[in-house]
Amino acid sequence: MSHKLTDGGQVMHVGTLARVEGEGAMHIEYHDGVVTDVQLRIYEPPRFYEAFLRGRAHTEPPDITARICGICPVAYQTSACWAIEDACGVEVPEEIASMRRLLYCGEWIESHALHVFLLHAPDFLGYDGAIEMAADHPDVVERGLRIKKAGNDLMEVVGGRSIHPVNVRVGGFYRMPSREELRSVRGRVERARDDAMATVQLVAGFDFPDMEQPYEYLSLRAEQGYPIEAGSVVTSSGGAFAVRDFPSHVREFHVEHSNALHARLDGSPEPYVVGPLARYSLNSDRLSDAARAAASAAGLGPVCRNPFRSIVVRAVELVEACTEALRIIDGWSDGVAPSVPVPPRAGEGFGASEAPRGTLFHRYVLDDEGIIRDAQIVPPTSQNQASVEADLRRLVEAWSDLDDHALQHRCEQAIRNYDPCISCATHFLDLTVDRR
Amino acid sequence: MSASRPPPPPPTLVVGLGSADRGDDAVGGHVARALAALEDPRVVVAQYADPTDLIELWTGRDRVVVVDATCSGAAPGTLRLLETGTQQSPLPEAAWVRTGRGGTHAFGLAAAVELARALRRLPAHVTVVGVEAATLEPGAPLSPAVAAAVPAAVAAVLDAVAGPVGARARQGGSADVPG
Numbered sequence: 001m002s003h004k005l006t007d008g009g010q011v012m013h014v015g016t017l018a019r020v021e022g023e024g025a026m027h028i029e030y031h032d033g034v035v036t037d038v039q040l041r042i043y044e045p046p047r048f049y050e051a052f053l054r055g056r057a058h059t060e061p062p063d064i065t066a067r068i069c070g071i072c073p074v075a076y077q078t079s080a081c082w083a084i085e086d087a088c089g090v091e092v093p094e095e096i097a098s099m100r101r102l103l104y105c106g107e108w109i110e111s112h113a114l115h116v117f118l119l120h121a122p123d124f125l126g127y128d129g130a131i132e133m134a135a136d137h138p139d140v141v142e143r144g145l146r147i148k149k150a151g152n153d154l155m156e157v158v159g160g161r162s163i164h165p166v167n168v169r170v171g172g173f174y175r176m177p178s179r180e181e182l183r184s185v186r187g188r189v190e191r192a193r194d195d196a197m198a199t200v201q202l203v204a205g206f207d208f209p210d211m212e213q214p215y216e217y218l219s220l221r222a223e224q225g226y227p228i229e230a231g232s233v234v235t236s237s238g239g240a241f242a243v244r245d246f247p248s249h250v251r252e253f254h255v256e257h258s259n260a261l262h263a264r265l266d267g268s269p270e271p272y273v274v275g276p277l278a279r280y281s282l283n284s285d286r287l288s289d290a291a292r293a294a295a296s297a298a299g300l301g302p303v304c305r306n307p308f309r310s311i312v313v314r315a316v317e318l319v320e321a322c323t324e325a326l327r328i329i330d331g332w333s334d335g336v337a338p339s340v341p342v343p344p345r346a347g348e349g350f351g352a353s354e355a356p357r358g359t360l361f362h363r364y365v366l367d368d369e370g371i372i373r374d375a376q377i378v379p380p381t382s383q384n385q386a387s388v389e390a391d392l393r394r395l396v397e398a399w400s401d402l403d404d405h406a407l408q409h410r411c412e413q414a415i416r417n418y419d420p421c422i423s424c425a426t427h428f429l430d431l432t433v434d435r436r
Numbered sequence: 437m438s439a440s441r442p443p444p445p446p447p448t449l450v451v452g453l454g455s456a457d458r459g460d461d462a463v464g465g466h467v468a469r470a471l472a473a474l475e476d477p478r479v480v481v482a483q484y485a486d487p488t489d490l491i492e493l494w495t496g497r498d499r500v501v502v503v504d505a506t507c508s509g510a511a512p513g514t515l516r517l518l519e520t521g522t523q524q525s526p527l528p529e530a531a532w533v534r535t536g537r538g539g540t541h542a543f544g545l546a547a548a549v550e551l552a553r554a555l556r557r558l559p560a561h562v563t564v565v566g567v568e569a570a571t572l573e574p575g576a577p578l579s580p581a582v583a584a585a586v587p588a589a590v591a592a593v594l595d596a597v598a599g600p601v602g603a604r605a606r607q608g609g610s611a612d613v614p615g
Contacts, residue, residue, distance in 0.1 A: 052575065067457040067574050070485060114488065118551075131547060134554035141555060149492055 026415065027257070028392060033400045038389040039257040040415075050375045058084050058344050058370035061362070062168045065377065069421055071114070074107040074159065075355030076377075077168040078229050079362040084170045086244070087349025087366050088342045095336040096172040097230065102182075102328040103158040103165065104229040104353065108321040109151030109192060111356035112314045115419045116199065117144025120311050123413040124206035140202065143195045147318060150192035153185040154325060172339030182329045189329070193322035197294055200315040204298035208308040209410070211395070215271050215387050217278035220354050226286045226320050227279060227354050234282050235265065235272070244350040246361050252378060263383045271386035274358025275418060276313040277304055288327075291320040307391060307417040314419075344370025355380050357421050381420045388418055444477075448597045449497050451490060452483045453504040453545060459576035460512070460569035464503040466578060467565070467589045474590075478597050487548040495557045501596045502562065503589060504545055505569040505582075512570035513581035515592055520549055521562040563596040565589055 029037040049068055053061060061080035066073035078100055085092060117140065118130040127133040134141040157177050159165025167173050220231030221240075233249070234240045241249055252261035265272040280295075281303040287295065295316045304313055346368040352361045358380030365374035391414050399410055452468025454461040465483045472481040479501075482493060494500045506516055520526075545564065552558040567589050570579035578586075 048574070064575075067455075070455060118488070129547070131550045131554050134551055138555050141551065145488065145491060148488060152486070152489065 026392070026411070028396055028411070030396060030400075033397065035393045035396050038392045038396075040385050040388050050377055053364075053372050053375040056372050058088065058342070058364070058366050058372060059170050061364065061372070061375070062170060063166075065362070066165065066168070068377075068379075071111050072107060072355045072357070072360075072421060073165060074104050074155070074168070075353055075360045076362075077165065078104060078353040079351045079360045079377075080364075081168065081170050082230065082243075082351025082353065083349040083362040083364050084351070084366075085342055085349065086351060087347045087364055088345055088370075089347070090171065090340060090342045092172055092340055093336075096339070098328050098332075099158060099173060099176065099336075101229045102325055103155065103168070105321040105325040105328075106151045106154030106158060108228065108356050109189075109318060109325070110148055110155065111151075111419075112318050112321070113144050113148035113151060115356075115416075116203065116311055116314050116318070117141060117147075119419070120314075120416050121203065121206075123409075123416060124203070124311065143199065146188075147192045147195050147199070150185070150188040150322070153188055157181050157185050169339055171342040172337075174338060176334075176336055176338040179332050179334050182332055186326065186329050189322055189325050193290070193319060193326065196315060196318035196322050197290070200294040200298050200312065200319060203311045203315050204300075206311065208306060209395075210306070211308060211391075211398075212305045213273060213277070213307055213387070213391070214305075215273050215390070216265055216268070217281050218265060218272050218274050218359060218383075219279040219282045220352060220359055221283055222286070224286070225324070226283055226288070226291070226317075228321070228324070229353050231352075231354070233352070233359070236278070236282060239266070243352045243361070246350060246352065246378070247363060247376070250361070250378065250383070252382070258385060260379075260382045260385060262385050263378060271390050272383070273387045274380045274383050276310050276317055276356075276358075277307060278358065279354055280304055280313045280316065287316070287320055288323045290323045291316050294319045307414065310417050310419075344368070355421075357381060357419050358383065379421070381418070384418050384420070388415060388420065391417070446498070447478055447480045448499045448501060449494055450479045450481050450501045450503070450593055450597070451493060452481070453485070453487060453490070453502055455485050457575060459571040459573045460567070460579055460582040461505045461572050462578060463505050463567045463569070463582050463586065463589070466583075466586050467503040467567070467593065470586055470590045471593060476594070476597075479593075487545045488551075490545070490548045491552045491555065491557055494552070494559050494562070497559045499561045499597075500559045500563070501565060501593050502545060503565045503567070503593060505572070506566035507569055507572075508566075510568045511581070512568050512579055513585035514568040515585060515588055516564075516566040516568070517592060517596070518564040518566065519561070520558075520564070521560050522553065522558050523560050526550060526553065565592050565596065 027039045028035060049065060053064060061084060062077040065076035065080045068076050122129050122133045125133055130141060155165060160167035167175060217236040219234060220227035221234040222231035232242050233246060249266055251264050255262050284302045298312050300312060344366060346366060348365045350363050352359055360380055361378040363376040364372055367373055392411055395410060395414050399407055450468060450471055452464035454464040456462045456465050468481050468483045471479060549562060567582055567585050570581055
């Protein structure tokens with residue numbers, strides 16, 4: 001919907017921005033071809049959860065924070081476990097870390113399949129949504145559902161259920177899945193890997209608007225392999241620091257128009273980006289052979305800075321997650337203790353993992369009985385708010401000749417590039433463009 | 437030789453939809469568990485949080501009942517019945533406003549129904565039993581009004597299992613039922 005303003009400007013209002021994870025609001029003011037204001041307005045339950053966690057036992061954050069989001073509970077559980085274990089001076093054995101990685105692969109597969117096929121692909125194929133797309137491309141949608149189901153199956157066999165896994169605890173798991181149980185989902189994951197390879201080919205052929213992000217990229221980087229469940233922090237300008245130094249590099253601050261804190265890296269006023277593009281660009285050398293070959297065939301270089309190509313990177317990450325899941329399943333032996341004790345002690349602990357949407361940081365302060373005295377959660381979508389706004393600023397100016405409908409569509413697509421997880425959030429994402 | 441009885445119809449799938457951890461969104465699960473406790477051979481009960489799982493779950497079935505929280509502005513605990521399926525036209529958008537349009541995954545029950553229809557994986561009869569929510573706050577328990585409506589929702593599901601809701605609902609529309 002659009003209407004003229006008395007000063008000659010124009011307001012475009014979109015009631016609901018569909019196909020983003022959750023709800024929020026976007027306001028764009030536009031005058032003589034220049035964007036004067038862009039505001040992503042979202043509400044942030046992690047703030048509520050930080051308060052809610054104070055006074056709780058050190059064993060509770062994996063269960064409590066998993067409720068923040070229906071699509072990335074494993075990310076919350078994993079970052080919480082690392083942070084609490086760090087505070088208590090406990091290091092989990094390699095097998096437990098591997099099982100965390102397997103569970104996390106399930107979450108990546110679920111989340112990326114949903115976004116690539118049901119939320120993002122319709123933008124590129126020219127449909128209003130997945131339902132309309134399914135009428136003409138049922139095989140594409142069926143492929144997406146198959147891949148997603150493989151992720152659900154992994155989450156169920158490792159996590160106990162496909163949404164909000166209940167099997168995760170500080171120190172490991174309540175119960176380890178058996179080798180036989182893991183083998184029972186292997187066929188589906190293998191099929192999903194083949195489907196993911198075909199997906200990379202499919203999405204690489206989409207038409208991508210020409211755009212390069214100049215922003216700093218931030219991601220975890222692991223000692224080996226592609227960063228999923230753990231790592232230390234690296235940036236595209238060569239920065240490298242331990243997860244425990246995250247708070248001294250990343251400062252959160254409040255802006256008037258959003259309940260979610262914005263974040264600044266090393267004091268820079270410029271935005272920085274977390275998520276698939278950052279992860280890939282900082283770790284493409286760490287991909288498995290299968291995923292690297294798929295990326296190369298898709299025309300991705302070692303670095304990808306076009307946010308619209310994030311759909312290709314997500315597809316490559318689907319290949320990576322399936323490949324990693326198969327590797328862990330094939331190497332699994334029974335007889336591993338499901339958890340190690342994590343006796344409480346006073347201290348501060350830090351944890352981070354790569355949620356599907358980017359780096360998710362947790363920090364907890366415990367007293368000597370393990371009661372949480374302070375909690376901090378820095379979710380990826382909060383960190384990306386400034387870059388979403390910066391992208392929109394550039395796009396609206398570059399595409400000022402588009403009619404309202406086309407411009408609105410491009411803006412929505414640009415927001416979906418980030419797969420924003422505002423669901424940890426509020427109500428509808430209203431998009432208003434105010435042209436003056 | 438005695439005349440053999442006709443085989444019983446296949447059991448109806450009843451799905452309790454919604455997040456267990458978001459206030460009244462958990463009502464689908466509560467109703468599903470109450471139904472499962474009845475051990476009624478006419479139903480098989482499942483509990484899911486992700487609407488996209490429905491497509492896989494109900495493929496090949498003739499009759500399905502889904503229980504979900506609704507947000508329509510009605511009094512908390514109000515029940516609403518909504519009939520859809522391949523035997524019905526796609527529901528108007530306005531009808532879906534009464535059920536969880538977005539779901540936890542930006543892909544709600546309405547989208548799952550219509551996506552399944554496009555993929556030819558929608559059952560002939562899908563009855564949605566909606567329970568009007570009072571709160572969807574993370575971590576909140578069921579509100580008293582919604583908790584009190586659970587037995588009526590169970591009864592409504594059993595009615596739907598016994599036959600189409602046509603007597604109470606307009607075709608492709610919905611009907612209010614006293615909670």
